[in-house]
Structure formats: C-alpha cells, structure tokens
Amino acid sequence: MLVVGLTGNIGSGKSTVARILKDFGARVVDTDQIARDVVAPGTTGLDKIIKHFGVEVMNPDGTLNRRKVAQIVFSDPEALARLNGIIHPEIRSVLLDIISDYKEKADAALLVIEVPLLFETGMNHLVDEAWLVTVDPAVQINRIITRDNTSMGEAKSRIAAQMPQKDKVLLADRVIDNSNGINETLIQVKKIWDAAVKQTDGVV
Numbered sequence: 735m736l737v738v739g740l741t742g743n744i745g746s747g748k749s750t751v752a753r754i755l756k757d758f759g760a761r762v763v764d765t766d767q768i769a770r771d772v773v774a775p776g777t778t779g780l781d782k783i784i785k786h787f788g789v790e791v792m793n794p795d796g797t798l799n800r801r802k803v804a805q806i807v808f809s810d811p812e813a814l815a816r817l818n819g820i821i822h823p824e825i826r827s828v829l830l831d832i833i834s835d836y837k838e839k840a841d842a843a844l845l846v847i848e849v850p851l852l853f854e855t856g857m858n859h860l861v862d863e864a865w866l867v868t869v870d871p872a873v874q875i876n877r878i879i880t881r882d883n884t885s886m887g888e889a890k891s892r893i894a895a896q897m898p899q900k901d902k903v904l905l906a907d908r909v910i911d912n913s914n915g916i917n918e919t920l921i922q923v924k925k926i927w928d929a930a931v932k933q934t935d936g937v938v
C-alpha cells in the first residue's frame with residue numbers, strides 16, 4: 735500500500751482531488767476532520783486551547799468557536815504558533831495510528847491522506863509520497879470567497895499563514911494543477927493514479 739500525503743494551500747482543490755481518487759478506489763483520510771476531532775468537547779486538546787486562549791473561544795454549547803479562533807490566530811503569528819503547538823502533535827499521533835491501521839488492513843493500493851500543512855508540519859516524513867494540488871492565485875481567492883462566504887482579507891491572511899505554493903512545488907513528488915476546469919484536473923489525476931497503481935504492482 736502506497737501512503738500518499740495530498741497537500742495544497744487553502745482552496746487549491748485537495749478535497750476535490752481526494753474525491754476523484756476515492757472514486758478510483760483509494761482509501762481517503764481528511765486531516766481537517768482529525769483537527770476537529772482532537773478539539774471536540776471532552777478532549778485534552780480543547781482543555782489546552784481554553785487554558786491558552788480563554789473561555790471566550792468557546793460557544794455556549796461547549797464546542798470550540800472556530801470562527802473566533804480563526805480571527806485571533808490568522809491575524810497574530812504568535813497565537814497561531816501556540817495553536818499549532820497544541821493541535822499538530824495531536825494530529826500527528828492520530829495520523830500515525832491511522833496509517834498503521836490501514837497498513838494492517840491493506841485493502842487498497844493507495845491510502846491518500848489530505849494534509850493541508852504537510853510540509854509545514856514535517857508530516858511529509860510520515861508518507862511515502864507527497865502530491866501537491868496547485869491553483870492560480872487569483873482563481874484560488876475567488877474559489878475561497880465563493881465557498882466560504884468570506885472576505886478577501888480573511889482569505890489572504892490564511893494563505894499568508896501557509897508556505898508559499900512555489901516552495902511546495904519544489905518539495906512535491908507529483909503536482910496536479912487545478913486552475914482550470916474539473917475535466918483537466920481529472921485527466922491529470924487519472925495519469926497519476928495509473929502510475930501509482932503500476933508502481934505498487936497491484937500489491938495492497
């Protein structure tokens with residue numbers, strides 16, 4: 735089983751590409767979901783966040799007020815570093831367990847893990863290959879604003895908190911450009927999928 739870290743900056747199209755790979759037969763895991771699970775009510779992750787950021791980042795129902803946290807951390811690099819310091823080790827540990835479980839099961843040729851901050855966190859060392867989804871910057875901003883109903887400023891501040899795309903291109907094993915229509919992306923993903931399956935020689 736080949737373990738692929740699928741990455742790309744916000745709004746690049748990771749989830750879109752992951753869906754295509756899932757349709758082809760890959761197992762898919764989403765790190766954004768793990769990042770939510772590790773701060774669910776009752777977790778040590780949430781306790782640590784409250785300790786550092788105060789109860790004002792909680793919703794009345796005891797869940798994390800994600801919008802509030804985003805407003806704080808994406809305008810304050812130190813606060814972002816503190817949040818990352820709490821959540822990233824938790825994500826890493828869950829991810830290691832998941833990879834080991836899937837390897838034991840070995841019921842597919844490819845395990846694809848969507849990790850937005852694959853290179854920033856060093857989690858690229860946990861996977862066999864890093865696949866990067868890229869997007870033209872103007873298209874990226876438009877897609878984020880449309881999808882998240884957010885402002886250009888908020889979109890830009892999140893992009894600024896990530897490693898520049900051009901640096902990621904140098905680190906990636908494969909690059910999928912998702913700036914154009916979905917069919918163009920599909921053609922690229924099919925080629926990469928076929929090559930990866932060939933590489934694993936059908937061994938799951």
Ligand SMILES: CC(C)(COP(=O)(O)OP(=O)(O)OC[C@H]1O[C@@H](n2cnc3c(N)ncnc32)[C@H](O)[C@@H]1O)[C@@H](O)C(=O)NCCC(=O)NCCS
Nearest residue numbers: 743744765766769800803804818821849850851892895896
């Ligand atoms: C700040 C939080 C509460 C905002 O929540 P929100 O629901 O608005 O966003 P969500 O979690 O769905 O993330 C959406 C996208 O934002 C970007 N993003 C998220 N966290 C970060 C971060 N720490 N640094 C840079 N970009 C980030 C990613 O591209 C991600 O795909 C949340 O993103 C968070 O807890 N971030 C820290 C955990 C993390 O690093 N997650 C990425 C997994 S590697």
Ligand SMILES: Nc1ncnc2c1ncn2[C@@H]1O[C@H](COP(=O)(O)OP(=O)(O)OP(=O)(O)O)[C@@H](O)[C@H]1O
Nearest residue numbers: 743744745746747748749750877881912914915916
């Ligand atoms: N080729 C495409 N053509 C048009 N729209 C697209 C294309 N690819 C993705 N989109 C749209 O752009 C938005 C961002 O895509 P997606 O959610 O897949 O990105 P992501 O990298 O997973 O984002 P995030 O990092 O925020 O989780 C979505 O609304 C999606 O439907």
